[in-house]
Amino acid sequence: MTLADVARLAGVHPATASRALNQVDGSGLVSPATVARVTAAANRLGYRPNPVARSLRTRRSHTVGVVIPDLANPLFPPVIRGIEDRLAEGGYVALLANTDDDxxxxxxxxxxxxxxxxxxxxxxxxxxxxPEPAGPGEEDLPVVLVNRVAEDRALPAVAADDVSGIRLAVAHLVSLGHRRIGHVAGPQDLSTGAGRLRGFRLGMAEQGLEVGPTDVVVAERYQVAEGLRCARQLLAQRPRVTAIVAANDMLALGCYRALAEAGLACPQDCSVVGFNDMPFVDQLSPPLTSVRFDHYAMGREAAQLILERLATPGCPTKVVYLPPELVVRASTGPAPRGGLGAGGGGGRRRAD
Amino acid sequence: MTLADVARLAGVHPATASRALNQVDGSGLVSPATVARVTAAANRLGYRPNPVARSLRTRRSHTVGVVIPDLANPLFPPVIRGIEDRLAEGGYVALLANTDDDxxxxxxxxxxxxxxxxxxxxxxxxxxxxPEPAGPGEEDLPVVLVNRVAEDRALPAVAADDVSGIRLAVAHLVSLGHRRIGHVAGPQDLSTGAGRLRGFRLGMAEQGLEVGPTDVVVAERYQVAEGLRCARQLLAQRPRVTAIVAANDMLALGCYRALAEAGLACPQDCSVVGFNDMPFVDQLSPPLTSVRFDHYAMGREAAQLILERLATPGCPTKVVYLPPELVVRASTGPAPRGGLGAGGGGGRRRAD
DNA sequence: GGCGCGGGTGCAGACGATTGCGGAAGACTG
DNA sequence: CAGTCTTCCGCAATCGTCTGCACCCGCGCC
Structure with a gap:
């Protein structure tokens, strides 16, 4: 079942058959009648071009490498699906690889x-x-970043609007009466960690609140254990916090643990907000308030960008930010009376 | 950078270079001296064979298709990683596809x-x-099943030992004093659903307990919503159950909801056991007791099997069962007094 | 010394599709 | 009616690697 068979059945030369089948219709390299004959023959035989042979000749594999830290991070499966689905529509397939952040x-x-x-x-x-995100010698290969962006925006990328997302979280907490708000920040060598910290400072400033040096603890990795460590430290150096904004749901989980350790109830004593709205965080106890964005759409958009670059290599590099929204669940509640909130007067002071 | 370049540098014909590089060393098609010269040349040039050209000629793509229902199901990412890691060791790559059970x-x-x-x-x-798991005409392609097995064990497969796993769960519950135990079974057209139901019946029989027709409700899909529906039904038709064995963690989540709806506390009023020990079920409230098996190992083993079949096409079809273990957490506790347990006498009867 | 044998190489033809080049018609103009 | 242009198609080379076949050469044996 090769192109030659189709050509024979259609009574033309294989070259003609090739052109007929690849014709973007209308561009007159092959007569419409011939195109019809060839496509008819191809259909009758159920012909499928051999992608390997085609790749050898055209030097295009119709394959896109997708490199992620770890597939087991719940953030990524929906992203991957988005990428794969969009790529498939464009006739491409994804090759997956996990780096484990190494x-x-x-x-x-x-x-x-x-x-x-x-x-x-x-x-x-x-x-x-x-600076060379794809390693030396990658300059010829089209690259698109996803979830994280390049420092200088020099590479096309798709990511959540980290700054806006955190501002939403801060505004929500303030509206609940919180004033002493801490931030468990993400790794600062990742654009997400840096952006969310920036968003925290900006959001606090907008609300007329100051961010002191003890209000922020920076995690080294997005892991529950790091969240635990940082939240412990935050509670120690800033005992009267009434709310914590975590840079990520994993870190938020660590905050849960630290609060439990300290005998504090969430949200009665301290509210927690996460970021990403990972699957199943709505099943936690308490269900986590988190900043959501559309992971699947992020994947699709990334695939879209790479397809565009593949189609027109010189096209301008776009950076797409996805709009975040805050999903309010039970991990955030009114600021405990007795906090330093400007909300109400005195009221009962907590015992600690 | 092609084989011809290497051959030129080594002063031999491309054909000889090819043989030299592909030689399983010792089988004397090429003299050792030539092999040395060619490999030296290849190293010096950093030569990498073009897999596309090779595939075209040899008709082997060094690619394995991996078809799963849905990557977003937390069970699969570790499996995929296991498959990919083992395949990579064998020089293969995985091509992923999600069917959404369609x-x-x-x-x-x-x-x-x-x-x-x-x-x-x-x-x-x-x-x-x-019966034709891979569709008509697949008879030539090596196939390995993972997680689910073929009805007649005619195809090589790797899966958890569903029967043993559920027996562990039942034994655990009985040791806690439970006697009225219900089962939210999985879809019976899946080997997992059927095997776990069989395990439930067997385990109950081993403990000298009968399984009445109202003790089992069968879910149509492994989804939280189905778990909710089935658990509701189970509670309705069997009001005094003190424990539920769910065929899967998703279904167990549904059970949680049904219990909450009914105003029952877990585990005080009713214990719940899941299956798979998905990531994050230890973060639920209460942390879920679940039957665990090594998902990553399952993936690796599946890749191992397919590699074996690829190497020696006629090899006997193996079916590998992974040993399950029970991870006891807080969703299971002593049977409430007043159940029909044979453990103690009367005691307080619950109000319902 | 001639012949046979066998290990080691070179030659060239696949594998299946794409594509520059040229040629054969048909259309159209002067 | 001749000449030019356009349209459509066939020819053959090419992508990089593998492999059946033949050849060459050296050695051993009769």
Whole structure:
């Protein structure tokens, strides 16, 4: 079942059959009658072009490398699905790779992808300070960033609007009467961690609140254990916080634990807000208030961008920000009376 | 950078270079001296064979199709990672596809995979009653099943030992004093659903307990909403159950909701056991007791099996069962006094 | 010394599709 | 009616690698 068979059945040369089948219709390289004959023959035979042979000749594999830190992070599956679905519509397939946040492993995986002749890359792994996100020699391969953006916006990217998202969270807490709000920040070498910290400072400023040096603790990784460590520290150095904005749901989980350790109830004693609205955070106890954005859409958009670059290599680099929204659940509640809130007068003071 | 360049540098014919590089060393087609010269040249040039050209010639793509219902199901990411890691060790890559449990979509995806000339398939989507798991004409492609097994064990597969796992759960509940135990069963057209129901009956029999017709409700899908529906029904038709064995963690989540609706506390009024020990079920409230098995290992083992079949096509079909273990958390507790348990005498009867 | 044998290489033809080039018609103009 | 242009199609090369076949050469044996 090759092109030659189709050509024979249609009574034309294989070259003509090829042109007939690949014709963007109308551009007169092949007569309409011939196109009809060939496509009819192809249909009758159920002909499917051999992508391997095609790739060899055209040097395009119709394959895109997708590099993420870890598939087991619940944030990524919906993103991957979005990428794959959109790529499939464009006739491409995704090649997945997990780096486990290990730069050495990442380099090795990118090398493998180059060997496989991927046509482009979608990277969810860039860090600030590694200016060549795709490694040396990648300049020819189209690259799109997802979830994280490049420091200088020099690369096309799709990500949530971290700053706005955190501002929503802060505004929500303030509207509940909170004034002493802490931030468990994400790793500052990631655009998300840095952006969300910026969003926190900005949001607080907008509400007329100051951010002191003890109001922020920076996590080294987006992990529950780090969230626990940071929240402990925050509670220690800032005992009267009534709310914590976590840079990420994982960190928020760590905050839950730290509060439980300290014998504080959430949200009665201290509210917590997360970011990402991962699957199942609505099943936690208490269900987590979190900043949501559409993960699947982020994936689709990233795929869209890489498809555009594949189609027209020189096109301008776009950076797309997805609008976040706050999903209010039970982990946030009114500020406890007795906090330093300007909301009400005195009231009962907590015992601690 | 092609084989011809290497050959030129080594002063041999490309054909010889090819043989030298592909030689399983020792089988004397090429002299050792030549092999040394060629490999040296290849290293010096950093030569990497073009997998596309190689595939075209050898008709092997070094690619394995991995078909799952839905990547967003937390069970699968670790499995996928196991598959990908083991495949990578064998020089293969995985091509992922999600069927969303839609047979039509599955057929279409399998067709795409055939077009892409995958060398084998790992399927997590087989249902009982579809004897041709991979569709017609798949007889030539090696297939391995994962998570679910074929009805007649005719296909190699890797899965948890569903029967043993559920028996562990039942034994645990009985040891806590439970006697009236219900089962929210999984879809019976899936081997997991059927196996776990069988395990439930067997486990109950082993404990000398009978399973009446109202003790089991069968879910149509592994979804929280279905779990809710079934648990509601179970509570209605069997009001005095003190424990529910769910065929799956999703269904267990539904049970949580049904209990909450009914004003019952877990585990004080009714214990719940899940299956799979999905990520984050330890963060639920209460943390879920669940039957665990090693998801990553399951993936690795499936990849191992497909690699074996790829290496020696005729090898006997193995079916591997992974040993399950019970992870006891806070969703299971002593049977409430006043149940029909044989454990103690009368005691306080619950008000309902 | 001639012949046979076998290990090691070179030659060239696939694999299946794409594409520059040129040629053969048909259309159209002067 | 001749010449030019357009349209459509066939020819053959090409992508990079593998592999059946033939060849060459050296060695051993009769």
């Amino acid at each position: 730069p050495a492993r990442e380099r090795q995986l990118l090398e493998r992808m180059r060997e496989r002749h991927v046509d482009g890359l979608v990277l969810a792994t860039v860090r600030r300070g590694t | 047979p039509a979509r599955e057929r279409q995806l399998l067709e795409r995979m055939r077009e892409r000339h995958v060398d084998g398939l790992v399927l997590a989507t087989v249902r009982r009653g579809t």
